[in-house]
Amino acid sequence: MRNVHGWLLLTPAAILLVGFTHYPAVATLLDSFFSTGTVVRPTRFVGLANYAALGDDPIFWQVLRNNVAFALGTIPTSIAIALLMAIWVNDRLPARALVRMSYFTPTILPMVAVANLWLFFYTPQIGLLDKFTALFGASSHNWLGDPATVMGCLALMTVWKEAGFFMIFYLAALQSLSPELEEAAKVEGASRWYYFRRVTFPLLMPTTLFVLVNATINSFKLVDHLFILTKGGPDNASNLLLYYIYQVAFSFFDTAYASALTVVLLAMLAGLAIVQFQLVEKRVHYR
Amino acid sequence: MSEIVLDRVTKRFGKVTAVDSVSFRAQAGKFVVLLGPSGCGKSTLLRLIAGLEDVSDGRILIDGADVSRLSPEKRRVSMVFQSYALFPHLTTEENIVFGLKVRRVPEEERKRRLAQVAAQVGLAELLDRKPQQLSGGQRQRVALARAIIAENRICLMDEPLSNLDAQLRHGMRVEIRGLQQRLGMTVVYVTHDQVEAMSMADRVVLIRDGRIEQEGSPEELYARPATTFAARFIGTPAMNLVALSDSPSGAVVRGSADALFAGRGEGFVLGVRPEHVRLADAGGVAATVTSSEYHGADTIVTAKAGEETLLVRAPGQLSLATGEPVRLAWDAASQHLFDAATGVRVADDRQPGRLAAAAD
Numbered sequence: 001m002r003n004v005h006g007w008l009l010l011t012p013a014a015i016l017l018v019g020f021t022h023y024p025a026v027a028t029l030l031d032s033f034f035s036t037g038t039v040v041r042p043t044r045f046v047g048l049a050n051y052a053a054l055g056d057d058p059i060f061w062q063v064l065r066n067n068v069a070f071a072l073g074t075i076p077t078s079i080a081i082a083l084l085m086a087i088w089v090n091d092r093l094p095a096r097a098l099v100r101m102s103y104f105t106p107t108i109l110p111m112v113a114v115a116n117l118w119l120f121f122y123t124p125q126i127g128l129l130d131k132f133t134a135l136f137g138a139s140s141h142n143w144l145g146d147p148a149t150v151m152g153c154l155a156l157m158t159v160w161k162e163a164g165f166f167m168i169f170y171l172a173a174l175q176s177l178s179p180e181l182e183e184a185a186k187v188e189g190a191s192r193w194y195y196f197r198r199v200t201f202p203l204l205m206p207t208t209l210f211v212l213v214n215a216t217i218n219s220f221k222l223v224d225h226l227f228i229l230t231k232g233g234p235d236n237a238s239n240l241l242l243y244y245i246y247q248v249a250f251s252f253f254d255t256a257y258a259s260a261l262t263v264v265l266l267a268m269l270a271g272l273a274i275v276q277f278q279l280v281e282k283r284v285h286y287r
Numbered sequence: 288m289s290e291i292v293l294d295r296v297t298k299r300f301g302k303v304t305a306v307d308s309v310s311f312r313a314q315a316g317k318f319v320v321l322l323g324p325s326g327c328g329k330s331t332l333l334r335l336i337a338g339l340e341d342v343s344d345g346r347i348l349i350d351g352a353d354v355s356r357l358s359p360e361k362r363r364v365s366m367v368f369q370s371y372a373l374f375p376h377l378t379t380e381e382n383i384v385f386g387l388k389v390r391r392v393p394e395e396e397r398k399r400r401l402a403q404v405a406a407q408v409g410l411a412e413l414l415d416r417k418p419q420q421l422s423g424g425q426r427q428r429v430a431l432a433r434a435i436i437a438e439n440r441i442c443l444m445d446e447p448l449s450n451l452d453a454q455l456r457h458g459m460r461v462e463i464r465g466l467q468q469r470l471g472m473t474v475v476y477v478t479h480d481q482v483e484a485m486s487m488a489d490r491v492v493l494i495r496d497g498r499i500e501q502e503g504s505p506e507e508l509y510a511r512p513a514t515t516f517a518a519r520f521i522g523t524p525a526m527n528l529v530a531l532s533d534s535p536s537g538a539v540v541r542g543s544a545d546a547l548f549a550g551r552g553e554g555f556v557l558g559v560r561p562e563h564v565r566l567a568d569a570g571g572v573a574a575t576v577t578s579s580e581y582h583g584a585d586t587i588v589t590a591k592a593g594e595e596t597l598l599v600r601a602p603g604q605l606s607l608a609t610g611e612p613v614r615l616a617w618d619a620a621s622q623h624l625f626d627a628a629t630g631v632r633v634a635d636d637r638q639p640g641r642l643a644a645a646a647d
Binding site (some may be wrong): 178180181183184185186187188189190194198199202203 | 337338339358359360364365366368369370372374375376385386389390433437
């Protein structure tokens with residue numbers, strides 16, 4: 001009874017956390033060990049059968065490959081561009097605030113709006129991209145309808161959207177570095193590139209780790225654009241894991257299988273985060 | 288040789304003139320202190336010499352060569368920053384040899400010089416520590432080591448001791464001065480602390496509002512301040528500066544009746560250092576004690592003579608009650624006259640006290 005006030009204060013947050021985070025997570029894990037119930041065949045325990053089905057599902061392997069390709073295509077590029085932009089707008093340049101703002105603008109747009117915007121770029125014949133390539137005599141191309149180009153198109157758009165967001169973190173980190181460090185290096189004769197390689201970049205490692213973890217999670221989490229642009233098509237060429245889970249759960253109504261897919265996704269993300277922290281940690285903690 | 292000459296150097300930031308036509312010469316192997324209150328342009332001056340800022344006008348010469356347009360590394364100078372500017376992710380060793388690595392000095396040579404420098408500044412035990420694991424004094428030593436390992440003939444220091452506590456500061460003053468003399472470096476040292484300037488410098492350049500107020504040896508600045516500003520800036524407590532006025536018997540401290548010397552007093556300011564004022568039994572100027580502050584070796588007595596307040600630095604412990612009448616006396620040779628309007632020192636041959644002292 002002594003701690004009743006403490007518990008009362010915790011209750012609102014606890015209800016929200018349990019109701020919307022912990023209970024669904026545990027329920028999902030449990031559901032993945034049961035079959036999907038129907039009116040005629042009630043739910044029953046099937047052990048790891050849902051996970052076994054994963055291995056035999058060619059679409060699962062394809063969306064997994066797609067997702068890895070998507071992550072590899074977007075994460076390093078957006079981080080590199082974010083860093084470049086941050087260094088550029090950290091310098092003394094005219095209209096710096098305007099440049100910073102314009103780099104950040106894509107971040108504040110909802111992904112659905114961005115997807116609609118880029119739809120106009122990629123549309124065959126009347127799209128901006130086709131209009132541009134037509135100047136050089138190229139014929140019309142269905143960028144989003146071609147399995148060979150659709151992932152590239154999605155990756156490009158995601159980099160455009162994400163880089164500005166990551167730039168803000170790099171910019172904040174850059175501004176916390178003492179300008180005297182750069183001057184000290186200058187007096188010693190270090191070139192800008194040498195200073196960047198030996199001082200700036202190592203000092204930005206904590207930010208890089210943070211951005212890397214966020215970018216990785218985003219590359220698995222952010223699928224809004226698929227609803228607008230491709231719906232995972234053509235022939236699952238642009239399908240990503242989370243969108244596939246959505247399809248399985250709410251289009252095919254196989255909730256048990258969707259639960260198993262979700263558990264796999266969560267386990268993968270957790271594993272990735274642990275590896276990233278441990279790998280980068282050695283090079284991060286300079287204090 | 289490593290002589291630095293500044294020739295009418297001016298630096299403007301927009302409409303603000305931070306450094307206004309400054310010329311001086313730092314002779315090879317000398318310790319030159321740029322002294323002045325904060326915001327007077329002394330740090331800017333140092334950054335101009337280092338090449339971290341571009342001059343707006345004038346020239347900077349090192350060993351006779353115009354370096355005004357050269358980038359910092361081509362000027363072959365070392366610099367110690369106020370915040371030390373150590374790279375937080377590098378160990379002491381890596382911090383010290385940073386510049387050698389930039390210039391691709393071979394590993395063996397690096398090792399040899401590192402060992403030598405680390406021993407010189409007493410860091411040999413701490414080479415694998417990161418700056419966060421070092422105390423303020425140790426970081427200061429790393430910054431010094433990084434500056435001297437380059438073996439440049441010129442070292443620029445920007446208030447290097449201002450982040451240390453008083454005790455450490457005294458030790459580092461002695462050490463930096465010793466190091467400079469051993470290595471024969473030309474040091475330009477920026478500080479706002481007149482004690483540092485007096486105790487370390489071969490030559491002091493006193494700066495005020497971007498201009499040189501006075502330049503000379505510490506002894507000259509102490510003995511013959513060129514202006515009331517210089518008089519007030521050098522010495523603790525600062526020199527007493529009191530307005531004079533006329534009386535039938537000669538110049539008096541304003542509001543007092545005791546004549547100091549024959550002639551006019553109006554329009555002049557009299558300067559006399561607290562350590563040169565004596566509490567006398569007879570003669571001198573009548574005053575009343577307003578407070579006395581015991582400092583251990585001496586007592587600082589504040590006394591009011593006429594309308595003016597003077598400090599007296601008397602040896603030992605004195606028990607003077609507030610309101611007690613005293614008489615203040617000083618040798619004519621230790622009084623300084625300044626023009627009240629301009630603050631400029633009156634030429635010695637026109638100073639009655641100085642003449643009398645010279646005649647003795």
